[in-house]
Amino acid sequence: MKNSKYHYYNSLFKNQSLPLAYCDLDLLDKNIKDIANRTANAHKTIRIASKSVRSTSILKRILDSHSIYKGLMCFSGSEALFLSESGFDDLLLGYPIVNADEITKICEATKNAKTIVLMVDCIQHLEQINAIANAIGTIQAVCIDIDMSTSLPGLHFGVMRSPITSIQKAKKLVDAFEKFPNIKLSGVMGYEAQVAGLGENNPANGIKNYVIPFLKKYSNSDYTYRRREVIAYIKSKNITLDFVNAGGTGSIESSKKEDWVTEITVGSGFYSPALFDYYENFKHEPAVGFAVQIVRKPSHNIYTCLGGGYIASGSIGIDKQPKPYLPEGIKLSENEGTGEVQTPVEYNGKEQLSIGDTILFRHSKAGELCERFNQLQLVSAGKIVGSALTYRGEGKCFL
């Protein structure tokens, strides 16, 4: 059908080398604007989670788009060094690293006036960074990760990351900084994954969806209190923090209500992958996806494509496989799903599909798709207007 969304993409892609991953710049730019608007009027900046983008040119596009975007949250030491060498600055490691070589290189970059902040959550982290920074003759900035999950009888609502699970534990770690002259407490981060990364309407969660909104509400008051008290304690010690980081795509509205939070991390919302279709409060555009090619037709209304099995990380579930996107109405086979080399889809709709045409999917998560492709084809106003190298396309594989 000439005016369909499917026709728009299929006519662009079917004569390209397939499979391909693409980024629709018109939709990406809308998401960038909408995310800035969601965060606006709260005196907060947005730190971009690089793991959910994994392309330096797209990271740059987002950073350059609006003054609300400031700094990156990196996911590994070597990635932070790569980004620093590529000209990015104001980098926060979102997760602790203990590789001495990487910490050394980061301390050296810090000494050379780069801003790269390491994540810590225990004395061992402080000891190691302090010793390396001391040997190099610098003061390394670090950020404390406070656990934001909520523990209820028989239910852990949240993720297992930081051992700083109480105000008391946070105070103890803050006090410990006095013993380490070569590190500076620069920031505090708390990632409320159970709010930011969990949609209310994901069909894969079944009846749990009924209780998720209540749990989110309860958890929000639990961790908000904890974060506020920790920040107040740090202030009472006359320590001036450079930033207090919170949240993710799914928690912008709640994170921005906390006056003591200075910045919100956002990653997934820019590409808006399939798992981000299931939130009650917002809906972003499906800016990134991939196209596979129909190569055979084993039976009536079944079209088998080459490639497609790009499964997402995390607990195993049906929602981790790519989501059929276009033409509207395509269905995966339960037996085969998206395969290592072959993906059959069933289609009974109005589009005339032929061998050589494409089928479009969206990845379940945002940045992981970039580990399967060297570039994203860039689409705008009905044309392929260029391509953006992914980390993989730049020869990089960090985790």
Ligand SMILES: Cc1ncc(COP(=O)(O)O)c(C=O)c1O
């Ligand atoms: C510590 C931390 N903050 C923020 C985010 C960003 O979340 P999102 O990709 O949902 O925007 C993540 C993603 O996993 C994270 O690990």
